[in-house]
Amino acid sequence: MDSAYLYSVIAVVLTVCNVRLISILPFTRTNNDYRSNKRSTQLTSHEPKPLHLLVFLGSGGHTGEMLRLLQNYEALLLNKDNHLYVGYSDNESLDKLKKLMRQFPTFSIKCYHFKKAREVNSNVLQSIVSILQTLITSFRYILEIKLSMLGKPHLVLLNGPGTCCIIAVWVKLIDFFWLFTSSNIVYVESLARINTLSLTGKILNWLADEFIIQWEQLHEVVPRAKYFGILV
Amino acid sequence: MNSKTVLVTCGATIPFPKLISCILSPEFIRSLIDNGFNRLIVQFGRGYGLLFGKQLGLLKPSEEKLSSLTSCQLGSDQVCCFKIDNLEIVGMEYSTRIQELIKDSADLVISHAGTGSILDSLRLHKPLIVVINEDLMDNHQQQIADKFEELGYVWSCKPQTSRLIDCLDKSQRKNTELVPLPNAHNKNFENTLINLANS
Helix, strand or coil: CHHHHHHHHHHHHHHHHHHHHHHHCHHHCCCCCCHHHHCCCCCCCCCCCCCEEEEEECCHHHHHHHHHHHHHCHHHHCCCCCEEEEEECCHHHHHHHHHHHCCCCCCEEEEEECCCCCCCCCCHHHHHHHHHHHHHHHHHHHHHHHHHHCCCCEEEEECCCCHHHHHHHHHHHHHHHCCCCCCCEEEECCCCCCCCCCHHHHHHCCCCCEEEECCHHHHHCCCCCEECCCCC | CCCCEEEEECCCCCCCHHHHHHHCCHHHHHHHHHCCCCEEEEECCCCCHHHHHHHHHCCCCEECCCCCCCHHHHCCCCEEEEEECCEEEEEECCCCCHHHHHHHHCCEEEEECCHHHHHHHHCCCCCEEEECCCCCHHHHHHHHHHHHHHCCCCEEECCCHHHHHHHHHHHHCCCCCCCCCCCCCCHHHHHHHHHHHCC
8 A cells, every 4th residue: 555655656756757857858849940940030029138148168169169159149149238157178268258358348257167077098087086076066057157047038058068068967957956947058069060960969969959050961960950051 | 562471370289290391392382482472471380390490491491580570460479480582481389369360461371171260261251272181080171171162162172282282273363262151140040049048
């Protein structure tokens, strides 16, 4: 009798979890507007409100593309009332960001240093320790950012590499427990990817709310992706 | 004197010695002079100063004290400058102002086929020859170079002197023009972001 209760409670909990997972993960959504991409996407709201924006500068080419994206869409993304949260893992990226931001002097910006998930040439034990450290500190950061985003228009803009997956997982996890929020993750696949996805792309395909590709051929690999030409 | 400048960049992080060898081959230098270029600026990448100097030495240039551009314009403190006939050759490890340099000084850019370098030039509307660094992992640059050439945005070749000279000739012909890279601003993408942000 008792075990029957227990089982039914477990069943209910599992069902609730499943429903929540299905509601927050993107793979159940069909891309009904893939064909209609070429038609114009209608705006649902008219007044632009200040945006809370989390971007991750992934070093090298990733940073380059992300900064170009910010610059190309500055009217929306670098609007002076926006709040920008920047994750980075190398100082070169931070320098490039500062150089860009000289054009936007009155801008509210907060930087968070994410340790690289794995350094090149580290052994298994070092890797495990550094991955754990990265996981814990990054969760603290994401929680802090997520809390300041609550209830406001917000976006999480990612374009690789590996650390992005950790960020996306934490954002979705908070999404899972916090019922009245949405993650709004946008992943923009690298311009260098023409026929195949990057490893980060393959993982983020399961998590990102909008998956953006910059070459139309990639539709064969990710049918739900959206294509708007070269954005960087 | 009107200057006609070609700017060569190997990328800031990944060295590309084969490109330097092609650029500093006697045949290519001759071809530049024949095409009326009087300045060659090379960003050869960190740690490649010695190789650059050695290659250049084979051409027996005369050393110049000062380049026609200031180190501030070049974005680098360590600049070496030489002259062969009318061609001024300026070399540096790394420039902090590569975009400004391309914008203000370059009439033609030759770069490795990394997306960052390709965009640097094309977004500034400069004619670009990309040279594929075949030694990189899964030959990534080949794909992107082929794609961009197919679309007519760039001329591309492998790091061989004769191929590079072919590309240079192509770029200097009167009636050949590259297709301009379409604008990166897409209203539908912007609307998608706005809708998602407010969802």
